[in-house]
Amino acid sequence: xxxxxxxxxxxxxLVVAVGLTGxxxxxxxxxxxxNAPAGPADASAPLAHDAKVTISVDCMPPATKKAELKExxxxxxxxxxxxxxxxxxxxxxxxxxxxxxxxxxxxKGGTEPNVFYSYFTDLQQVLNSGQxxxxxxxxxxxxxxxxxxxxxxxxxxxxxxxxxYGLPTSNYTMGILINRALFKQAGLDPDKPPATWAxxxxxxxxxAALGHGTAGYGDYSAGNNGGWHFTxxxxxxxxxxxxxxxxxxxxxxxxxxxILQNLHDMRWTDNSMGQTQLLKWGDLQxxxxxxxxxxxxxxxxxxxxxxxxxGGHYQDYGMGPMPGGQGTLLGGNDYFxxxxxxxxxxxxxxxxxxxxxxxxxxxxxxxxxxxxxxxPVGLPEPEFFTGASKATDDKLKAASATMPVANxxxxxxxxxxxxxxxxxxxxxxxxxxxxxxxxxxNKNANVGSLLSTASSQVDQVLANSQ
Amino acid sequence: MTTPAASRSVPHGPALPPAGHGxxxxxxxxxxxxxRDRGALRRSIRRNLTAYAFLVGALLCFALFSWFPMVREVIxxxxxxxxGTTTWAGWHNLRQITADPAFWQAWRNTAQFTGYALVxxxxxxxxxxxxxxxxxxxxxxxRILVYLPVMxxxxxxVLLFKYFYDPGYGLFNEILHALxxxxxxxxxxxxxxxxSVVIASTWMNMGGATLIYLAALQGIxxxxxxxxxxxxxxxxxxxxxxxxxxTRLVLSLLLLMQIISTMQVFTExxxxxxGAGPQGSxxxxxxxxYQYAFNFDNYGAAAALGLVLLIVLxxxxxxxxxxxxxxxx
Numbered sequence: 001x002x003x004x005x006x007x008x009x010x011x012x013x014l015v016v017a018v019g020l021t022g023x024x025x026x027x028x029x030x031x032x033x034x035n036a037p038a039g040p041a042d043a044s045a046p047l048a049h050d051a052k053v054t055i056s057v058d059c060m061p062p063a064t065k066k067a068e069l070k071e072x073x074x075x076x077x078x079x080x081x082x083x084x085x086x087x088x089x090x091x092x093x094x095x096x097x098x099x100x101x102x103x104x105x106x107x108k109g110g111t112e113p114n115v116f117y118s119y120f121t122d123l124q125q126v127l128n129s130g131q132x133x134x135x136x137x138x139x140x141x142x143x144x145x146x147x148x149x150x151x152x153x154x155x156x157x158x159x160x161x162x163x164x165y166g167l168p169t170s171n172y173t174m175g176i177l178i179n180r181a182l183f184k185q186a187g188l189d190p191d192k193p194p195a196t197w198a199x200x201x202x203x204x205x206x207x208a209a210l211g212h213g214t215a216g217y218g219d220y221s222a223g224n225n226g227g228w229h230f231t232x233x234x235x236x237x238x239x240x241x242x243x244x245x246x247x248x249x250x251x252x253x254x255x256x257x258x259i260l261q262n263l264h265d266m267r268w269t270d271n272s273m274g275q276t277q278l279l280k281w282g283d284l285q286x287x288x289x290x291x292x293x294x295x296x297x298x299x300x301x302x303x304x305x306x307x308x309x310x311g312g313h314y315q316d317y318g319m320g321p322m323p324g325g326q327g328t329l330l331g332g333n334d335y336f337x338x339x340x341x342x343x344x345x346x347x348x349x350x351x352x353x354x355x356x357x358x359x360x361x362x363x364x365x366x367x368x369x370x371x372x373x374x375x376p377v378g379l380p381e382p383e384f385f386t387g388a389s390k391a392t393d394d395k396l397k398a399a400s401a402t403m404p405v406a407n408x409x410x411x412x413x414x415x416x417x418x419x420x421x422x423x424x425x426x427x428x429x430x431x432x433x434x435x436x437x438x439x440x441x442n443k444n445a446n447v448g449s450l451l452s453t454a455s456s457q458v459d460q461v462l463a464n465s466q
Numbered sequence: 467m468t469t470p471a472a473s474r475s476v477p478h479g480p481a482l483p484p485a486g487h488g489x490x491x492x493x494x495x496x497x498x499x500x501x502r503d504r505g506a507l508r509r510s511i512r513r514n515l516t517a518y519a520f521l522v523g524a525l526l527c528f529a530l531f532s533w534f535p536m537v538r539e540v541i542x543x544x545x546x547x548x549x550g551t552t553t554w555a556g557w558h559n560l561r562q563i564t565a566d567p568a569f570w571q572a573w574r575n576t577a578q579f580t581g582y583a584l585v586x587x588x589x590x591x592x593x594x595x596x597x598x599x600x601x602x603x604x605x606x607x608x609r610i611l612v613y614l615p616v617m618x619x620x621x622x623x624v625l626l627f628k629y630f631y632d633p634g635y636g637l638f639n640e641i642l643h644a645l646x647x648x649x650x651x652x653x654x655x656x657x658x659x660x661x662s663v664v665i666a667s668t669w670m671n672m673g674g675a676t677l678i679y680l681a682a683l684q685g686i687x688x689x690x691x692x693x694x695x696x697x698x699x700x701x702x703x704x705x706x707x708x709x710x711x712x713t714r715l716v717l718s719l720l721l722l723m724q725i726i727s728t729m730q731v732f733t734e735x736x737x738x739x740x741g742a743g744p745q746g747s748x749x750x751x752x753x754x755x756y757q758y759a760f761n762f763d764n765y766g767a768a769a770a771l772g773l774v775l776l777i778v779l780x781x782x783x784x785x786x787x788x789x790x791x792x793x794x795x
Contacts, residue, residue, distance in 0.1 A: 100760055100761065101760040104759065104760045104763055105760075107763075108765060124763075125763040127549060127550075128547060128548060128549060128550070128763060129547070129550060129763075130547075130549055130550010130551065131550065213634060213635065221740075222739065222740025222741070222742060222743075223740045223741065223742075224761060274634060275632075275633040275634035275654075276632055276633065276634050276654075277654050277744075278653065278654060278739050278740050278743065278744065279740075280740050339550070424762075426757075426761040426762050427761075427762050430568070430742070430757060430761070430762075431567075433742055433746075434742065434745045434746050437742070437743070437744045437745055438744070438745045441651065441654040441655060441656075441744040441745075442655070442656065442744065442745070450745075457567045460565060460566070460567060461566075464562050464565055464566070
């Protein structure tokens with residue numbers, strides 16, 4: 001009997017343990033608020049200072065980023081003085097704030113925070129998942145005083161059918177990133193980055209002639225990054241990858257051929273692109289930091305990555321506008337608000353974002369503090385303000401710059417019209433990756449045939465998505 | 467040599483009474499038999515309570531993490547989500563994936579990978595096992611050496627091969643160059659990319675298969691070899707007439723396991739070539755599923771392609787189960 005009792009006890013304990021495990025594995029409630037979902041009633045009124053509300057917010061810096069985390073905590077404390085009853089629960093991730101696979105899974109499961117981070121390109125994915133709240137009535141000059149100075153192009157990226165779903169916190173446009181040290185060694189002027197593809201080719205040849213495995217120019221051709229760059233390069237030449245209505249491919253033309261032929265010639269005729277291809281984001285940055293790459297198409301935050309993660313030095317890099325000068329690709333980061341957030345949670349989220357990302361001299365624009373914390377100041381991003389706000393921002397940034405901002409003059413002084421990414425961007429990029437890898441890995445590649453095949457495949461992708 | 471059927475039926479436990487002794491016609495119960503049966507059932511349950519409790523945990527785990535996702539996947543394959551609204555889509559997702567030019571390319575590539583993997587990944591471990599089995603010395607050390615790559619994290623192994631394959635500074639081209647042999651583009655050519663992936667994959671995974679073959683080889687009675695040696699057979703004839711027939715079932719099982727696992731290849735091409743490879747030449751079915759789900763936000767298409775793969779693999783799994791049963795008998 002004693003033995004049986006023990007077995008019974010063990011069995012009961014096991015069942016309880018399994019039950020607890022099941023409970024732990026189960027879904028949890030979103031937390032905070034607990035009131036009715038957001039409605040339009042009194043939405044335009046800013047958050048009351050005594051409102052009691054809890055919001056979870058993405059992209060709190062992880063513990064490994066000590067200085068950034070310190071600033072986040074300071075900002076939460078300062079924000080708390082204005083809104084003493086608002087609790088900001090930061091959610092941090094170890095790598096980038098958004099890992100696409102995790103993000104997609106969160107959207108599918110509806111487990112994202114109340115105020116969640118994403119890239120500009122994610123709007124359709126977020127809307128398709130039905131996870132974003134319409135914040136149009138909440139975003140006013142009262143809740144966001146600098147609203148009138150935010151570039152309309154940037155806000156438009158986060159709108160659909162006239163409704164606003166997110167707020168931008170940073171933006172970038174792409175240009176050509178150069179290795180100033182290699183430019184000098186090759187006898188080129190680092191203050192004059194190449195402005196056309198012909199100049200890119202000439203400069204790349206000169207840099208590759210330095211030898212020791214140095215490549216003059218590098219480009220992506222894997223992980224859908226090749227298609228992304230091809231698109232940016234088409235924008236640079238004043239072209240596009242789809243027709244204006246987004247129903248057909250529009251790159252099997254002279255501009256498309258020019259891009260691919262030029263890459264092919266640099267790779268195989270000049271041998272100025274190195275032998276290692278099928279590169280994706282992260283690979284070219286490593287090559288440049290190790291002093292083996294002269295140029296590649298990039299955004300200013302690539303430099304931050306190269307310095308902070310790979311150990312490069314700001315003074316070694318410079319930027320110019322996208323070769324061709326007819327336009328460029330714009331991108332950036334933003335925050336959405338989860339559908340189901342209460343009105344007060346949305347208002348609290350906007351109040352937090354306003355303080356952290358839109359107020360001169362505060363949060364991300366507290367350049368003096370950023371400099372004191374040995375973090376970079378001076379990169380030409382974010383650049384979403386216009387008018388008086390931009391003037392103030394430029395002045396404050398220049399006063400605390402921690403890098404030679406003159407290196408980015410060619411880029412900052414020649415702003416190009418930014419174009420958002422095409423519809424079904426990733427699917428189109430997947431197809432265009434094949435065209436990019438075709439010219440970079442096959443000496444006998446037929447540019448016309450690659451473009452024609454890619455064009456019909458993109459037509460199919462777009463027809464499928466209708 | 468074969469075991470008599472009668473003695474195989476219940477390997478552990480009391481022998482069953484022979485048919486006809488003490489049997490009762492259906493529906494015919496002895497007085498008080500129902501009460502006795504219920505009591506026996508209760509006692510049996512009580513006696514095995516811990517076992518049942520352990521079983522509940524395992525069943526819950528399978529239900530939560532294997533069966534439910536499979537059922538959900540099948541449902542998803544016939545659904546579409548638009549603006550947060552999920553609707554039944556009929557065959558739409560299947561039509562969509564078959565209209566994708568990458569669909570047939572992914573199947574061709576997967577078949578190519580499986581074919582190469584069978585030639586290399588199946589034959590090489592067998593030959594290595596036969597050689598190891600023939601060795602008189604250092605067999606233990608060599609077994610560890612062969613198994614070592616399996617102990618390395620797959621990502622580390624793949625990155626190692628990525629360096630070996632680099633056409634500029636890679637080890638393989640350096641060796642070929644030193645030997646005055648023509649170099650290769652390895653992963654960066656549509657002709658050699660998939661083969662390069664298979665070579666890396668074989669090196670990474672052959673240790674396990676080699677040990678299984680070795681175990682099977684060592685189970686072959688020595689008398690059989692002695693008999694053929696007396697008949698004057700050399701190494702090749704010993705392998706052909708004894709080793710292969712004696713390990714036929716193990717070989718068949720491993721072949722099927724290999725087909726099932728190689729058709730799900732993802733890690734190697736994803737890390738070695740970025741997934742698609744030159745002009746899509748290493749896009750596999752599972753990589754395409756990954757693209758649909760996580761890059762294109764099209765779970766319906768991902769689930770539909772997953773379902774097609776599931777059906778194909780189910781056929782091979784069915785054969786595997788059947789062979790496994792034969793092996794058991």
